[in-house]
Amino acid sequence: GNSVTQMEGPVTLSEEAFLTINCTYTATGYPSLFWYVQYPGEGLQLLLKATKADDKGSNKGFEATYRKETTSFHLEKGSVQVSDSAVYFCALRPNAGNMLTFGGGTRLMVKP
Amino acid sequence: DADVTQTPRNRITKTGKRIMLECSQTKGHDRMYWYRQDPGLGLRLIYYSFDVKDINKGEISDGYSVSRQAQAKFSLSLESAIPNQTALYFCATGQTGIPYNEQFFGPGTRLTVL
Numbered sequence: 251g252n253s254v255t256q257m258e259g260p261v262t263l264s265e266e267a268f269l270t271i272n273c274t275y276t277a278t279g280y281p282s283l284f285w286y287v288q289y290p291g292e293g294l295q296l297l298l299k300a301t302k303a304d305d306k307g308s309n310k311g312f313e314a315t316y317r318k319e320t321t322s323f324h325l326e327k328g329s330v331q332v333s334d335s336a337v338y339f340c341a342l343r344p345n346a347g348n349m350l351t352f353g354g355g356t357r358l359m360v361k362p
Numbered sequence: 363d364a365d366v367t368q369t370p371r372n373r374i375t376k377t378g379k380r381i382m383l384e385c386s387q388t389k390g391h392d393r394m395y396w397y398r399q400d401p402g403l404g405l406r407l408i409y410y411s412f413d414v415k416d417i418n419k420g421e422i423s424d425g426y427s428v429s430r431q432a433q434a435k436f437s438l439s440l441e442s443a444i445p446n447q448t449a450l451y452f453c454a455t456g457q458t459g460i461p462y463n464e465q466f467f468g469p470g471t472r473l474t475v476l
Binding site for chain 1: 469
């Protein structure tokens, strides 16, 4: 079956530090890959996406590259802000399906 | 106003009680979903509906039921609540044909079963 594995948190960084949150997946074929973000007290919202190998999704300074050879979709940001504090979820949608499979989520805490 | 609303936002109940969580949307989407979120487990799909007359079980439907009363409303019921149903519950919507099957989430309902 399909699965998504994320690094466990919490990840605690100082403002302006470099962020990496690891995500690896198991799926047949070429799934679409997503990062969702959940700010405190809110529902999840789509942060970025990639639909084929070597695609780079980007939004709000965050980036992730679809690496088929390593089945990974790591989230990166060059300089985090306090406002980036949230829980980040990696997810996949199978090539021939409609349902999303989510990873366990990684909490990011950014200190001033 | 929020596009996807959930009521109540917080609920504490006792084992054996029947509970209903409600979800409404003003996005005009045809698809609606119910998920539960547990620490370290991410979101798991309970039920989903692609249309008013369409109901489908998700990964963890045991102990739950749903009703799609209208395109804009999708309620989740716990017929006899048990403590391991304590979790954060999210409703989400989507639209057939939308790119990437993007889903739009409500703010969540925190349910505690004592």
